[in-house]
Amino acid sequence: MYSRNKMLTEVAEKRLGAIRDFTELGSGVKIAMRDLEIRGTGNLLGAAQSGHMEDVGYDLYCKMLNDAINTLKGNKPMDDFETKVDLTVDAFVPPSYIKNEALKMDIYKRIAGIESQQEYDDMLEELIDRFGEPTKAVLNLLAIARLKALAHQGYVTEIKQLGKDVRITLYEKAKLDPAGIPAIMAQYRRGLQFKADHEPKFILTPQGLLRNGILSFDADGVLREIAASDAVDSQQRVEFFGGLLIPGMVNAHCHLELSYLRGRIARGCGFAGFADTIARARNETAPQQRIEAAAYWNARMEHDGIVAVGDICNGTSTFELKRNSRIHYHNFIEGFGLRTTDFSFLRRIAAESEALGLSASVTPHATYSLQDAAFRAIAAAGNPLSVHFMESRGEQELFEERGPLHERNLREGVTIDFAGYGSPAGRIAGSVPKEKNMLLVHNTFVTEQIADTLQHRFGNRLTWVLCPRSNDFIERATPPAELLHRLSGRIAVGTDSLASNDSLSMIDELKRFPEIPLPERLQWATRSGAEALGIDAWAGSFDIGKRPGAVLITGIDWDTLTLLPHAASRRIL
Numbered sequence: 001m002y003s004r005n006k007m008l009t010e011v012a013e014k015r016l017g018a019i020r021d022f023t024e025l026g027s028g029v030k031i032a033m034r035d036l037e038i039r040g041t042g043n044l045l046g047a048a049q050s051g052h053m054e055d056v057g058y059d060l061y062c063k064m065l066n067d068a069i070n071t072l073k074g075n076k077p078m079d080d081f082e083t084k085v086d087l088t089v090d091a092f093v094p095p096s097y098i099k100n101e102a103l104k105m106d107i108y109k110r111i112a113g114i115e116s117q118q119e120y121d122d123m124l125e126e127l128i129d130r131f132g133e134p135t136k137a138v139l140n141l142l143a144i145a146r147l148k149a150l151a152h153q154g155y156v157t158e159i160k161q162l163g164k165d166v167r168i169t170l171y172e173k174a175k176l177d178p179a180g181i182p183a184i185m186a187q188y189r190r191g192l193q194f195k196a197d198h199e200p201k202f203i204l205t206p207q208g209l210l211r212n213g214i215l216s217f218d219a220d221g222v223l224r225e226i227a228a229s230d231a232v233d234s235q236q237r238v239e240f241f242g243g244l245l246i247p248g249m250v251n252a253h254c255h256l257e258l259s260y261l262r263g264r265i266a267r268g269c270g271f272a273g274f275a276d277t278i279a280r281a282r283n284e285t286a287p288q289q290r291i292e293a294a295a296y297w298n299a300r301m302e303h304d305g306i307v308a309v310g311d312i313c314n315g316t317s318t319f320e321l322k323r324n325s326r327i328h329y330h331n332f333i334e335g336f337g338l339r340t341t342d343f344s345f346l347r348r349i350a351a352e353s354e355a356l357g358l359s360a361s362v363t364p365h366a367t368y369s370l371q372d373a374a375f376r377a378i379a380a381a382g383n384p385l386s387v388h389f390m391e392s393r394g395e396q397e398l399f400e401e402r403g404p405l406h407e408r409n410l411r412e413g414v415t416i417d418f419a420g421y422g423s424p425a426g427r428i429a430g431s432v433p434k435e436k437n438m439l440l441v442h443n444t445f446v447t448e449q450i451a452d453t454l455q456h457r458f459g460n461r462l463t464w465v466l467c468p469r470s471n472d473f474i475e476r477a478t479p480p481a482e483l484l485h486r487l488s489g490r491i492a493v494g495t496d497s498l499a500s501n502d503s504l505s506m507i508d509e510l511k512r513f514p515e516i517p518l519p520e521r522l523q524w525a526t527r528s529g530a531e532a533l534g535i536d537a538w539a540g541s542f543d544i545g546k547r548p549g550a551v552l553i554t555g556i557d558w559d560t561l562t563l564l565p566h567a568a569s570r571r572i573l
Helices: 010-021 028-039 058-073 101-112 117-131 136-153 178-187 256-261 270-282 287-304 319-323 344-355 372-381 393-399 403-411 424-431 448-461 468-475 481-486 506-510 518-533
Strands: 084-086 156-162 165-170 192-195 201-204 213-217 223-228 244-246 249-254 306-313 328-335 359-364 385-389 438-442 462-466 490-493 551-557 562-571
Touching (some): 101 136, 136 156, 136 448, 244 518, 249 438, 249 462, 249 490, 256 270, 256 287, 256 306, 287 319, 287 562, 328 344, 344 359, 372 424, 385 424, 393 403, 393 424, 424 448, 438 448, 448 462, 448 481, 462 518, 468 506, 490 506, 490 518, 506 562
Parallel strands (some): 084 156, 249 306, 306 328, 328 359, 385 438, 462 490
Antiparallel strands (some): 156 165, 192 201, 213 223
């Protein structure tokens, strides 16, 4: 029983605070450790009482204890110095991942204390178990903590990013053998410099772009060797190309079937008007004309250096063309129709695609195209999924029962049963299993809150696919590339269809993001797209053993490393 008007002691308040802070399942150990901090511990290393840990803090107490144990064992402790890591990456725990602030601070504290690979692995496993798949920012935080521990063991006092360079400063009393430095520098070719200052340091320049590089491929197009030479054009049996060589590009979102619509739809008509025009134009073009248009643009993509396409399909008309193409096609068989309940024909189309050797998956068209049961069924069966997402303002408005898409449904006498999700993002999060590989396409009106929510749910299985020229054509809008880049999500690029574009050029898409460094944009068009389609085992990067193809890009300002207006691409392998 509590006595009336009796004040709690400081110790009692601290213990109640500990109980309040740690309410989650499995918090017993944390409460016990907090109590140990409050009341102190007993005789651990000798006859004398060790005293109260609160005088020095638990972390410092443990360090002092560890040093004392090592001294008794005869182990000489490392010199006392601090290691700092300052890199321009997002490394934090977002509110959407851990909501409880006290718990979040405890996680920060424990991550900061990681000293070994085992502790890293244990921490990662615990985070996944308690909070779900970590975001990219959380993974970055873990990686930096591990890097800091390794750097400290290597007598490094600071790792600091300076523009594109990374400065690695060594402890002035570092116990290192100078004879090993040349071997380390040789490993990084010219990307590593050593400066023997008062505080010796390395300057690392990551070789994202290799100047005067030589790529050696075998007869099957498999990359066997990467080298560099200051006299590339004088090498024997080497073909010289002036420009930038990159792996074959991946068009992560295309509608090859709609190639016949080039130039037939007015710019800036808005999404609802755009969709209505496509529906009418389908009935005004002969099948042979459609196939001829698709064949022409397939050849153009081959020439321009596209080696893989995530292609939206509503039928089988392009399958024979694709089977004979040098391009790898993944067919996304698209489901839509608010009145449709039987989608068995989609499975038949997917089966026909796979019978021809073309990979395929059934996918919902968009968050507004299917009733709830149909959307859930298709999302559960297909993998990967490619969903048109936040392409127009009307998509959010539909869930609020207003806007052009809502008015279109009213005209057609169609009601929807999914408005209760509250938003397109709510429908994706509530209807798509989190283990699915998800391509969200367009994202023109995505906000930071939406991106953070979905990034948290799907983790590294989510790809944001951007089609800037198509968005500009339809809605006079541009996707938030800087925002998605800052949130460290995986970004890929697509051309969309020729109904809303004048070409299927990936280079012309990349020109629309001048604010993003060119090496990163090129990665969006190569590695990221390959990862999104699950073909990164052979495509997307110049790695030994892959057969990624080779593409020459010309029209580059080498001083600023930017794409000029006339920049173009051409496949050379």
